[in-house]
Amino acid sequence: MDRLLSMRAFQQVVDDGGFAAAARTMDMSAAVMTRLITDLEQHLGARLLQRTTRKLSLTEAGQSYLQRVRHILNDVDQAEASTREQTDELAGLLRIHTQPVMAVHIIAPLVAEFRRRYPKVVLDITVDSPLVPPIEDYDLTILGAGRLYDANVVARPVILSEGLLCASPRYLRSAGTPRQPADLEKHALLRLSQAGIRQREWRLINPQEDDRELAVEVKPAMMANHSDTLLRATLDGTGISAQPLDLVANYLRDGQLRRVLAPWITGRFTLYAALPSRKYVPARARVFMEFLIEQTRLKAAEAERTWPSSAEDSVAS
Template sequence: MDRLLSMRVFERVANEGSFSAAARALDMSPPVVTRLVADLEEHLGTRLLQRSTRRLSLTDAGLQYLSRVRNILQDIDEADAVAHSQTTELAGLLRLHAPPVLASYVIAPLVAEFRKRHPKIFIELEVASMREPPIEDFDITLLGTDDSFDADVVARKVIESEAILVASPAYLKRQGTPQRPEDLVQHECLAQKMPNSRSRLWRMWCPENPTQPLDIDIQPVLIANHTDSLLRATLDGTGITSVAMDIVAPYLSRGELVRVLAPWITGRLMMYAALPSRKFIPQRTRVFLDFLVEETRLQNAKAMAVSSSESGN
């Protein structure tokens, strides 16, 4: 027996005053309505309705049961409405997870504009570097990876970017601008800490000839496992570093950093937004994801335009 359905049918019969009227209101056949009420009575072990050829009335047990049933059904309907609103309304808490570099350079700069558009959506951001983040615990988990990404998760690609070489105008004025990749061995380079001594080797590609990478054996003046530190040092004029285009885009647009050795790149990077499930994605998650994709691609396009104009000068 579907107990909840039987309770709803019983309530409607009591409201309508007849089985036939309840059947029409519920779009059921009268025999089905009669059977569901009978099943409920059998389950409860008591008669809820007094039936006669002229009228239908509630027993004392039926009156007491109907009072409780109405409250229960109202609570269920309200709970359904709350859950439904979480999926359809642009309101509520949006829980995000991101590694530090993406939290600082991708999520944080977007919060103010997103909140202007959707003031009823509140954001909770958890920042942590984890090899296997708890995707199921968050509405969106940002993942930064290279082009070999093949994880078994529900994920949407946010942006495909390139790692490029940048330096501050002050550094280039002081040390000069490298004209070819081999010139990097004479420059002060800042490198990301990598396993197996890869920090001292930059593999570079030219888009015009991507099948022939060039390995440059550099002598870094700074090696760090923290992108913020490398970027800060680069902005301060310490040297040349490799960084993702979408992260450095605002600095290129403002002229605080300059791309060097364009169109050479040092890698291809992807940013994905992982979701806990394909089903019942809240509307607030959808609008934030669309906003994230739109804004990051716009910033990336601006950075590419700036770096292209610089390389053409």
């Protein structure tokens, strides 16, 4: 027996003064309505209603039970309304989980504008790099993954990004600009190291030549297992590094970095916004996700319009 449904049926029968009227109100048959009340009385071991051919009235037990049922159903309705409000209203706490490099270069620069648009939403951002992201513990998890990412979670692609070779204008003025991939052997290269693995090659891809691939030997001048460390060193003129477009779009746009060896890229990967469930997504999570997609794509497009289109343009700048 669905006790809550039976309680609602009992209250409706009393309010409407009969089984047929209550059945119409609750959009069910009179037979179902009668069975709900009968099952409720059997469960309680007491008669709640006196039925005659002309009139329906409450028993003493029914009067006492109805009073309590009204309070219970009112509390249930208020709880449901409060929960819907939390889901639908653009207010409240939005818990976000992301990795350090994304927190600094993607999320943090967007907070001021997001707060201007949605001042009642409070962002609670947890920054960490676990092997398995705790997606179920947060409203939204921002993570990067390879192009063939296939996680068993509800994840929406935010933007498909490319890895670009970048250097600061200071470095290019002092060391020159590579004009072809083989020239990288003469430059100070900065690369990411992962779990003690030292790769000896960069795999370059040319999107303008049907993704033709080329392996270039890398003798790094510096290695680090921390993306921000490599980016900081690149900005300070230490050498050339491979960086995701969505992380360096601002630096390309304002001229702190220059792209080198265009159109070659070092790979493709996707930035995802992962949700703990497809159902009952709070409105504040939905609007932040849409805002993130909008802003990252705008910044990527601006960076593409402003970076030099060739090595010669890089030298001139």
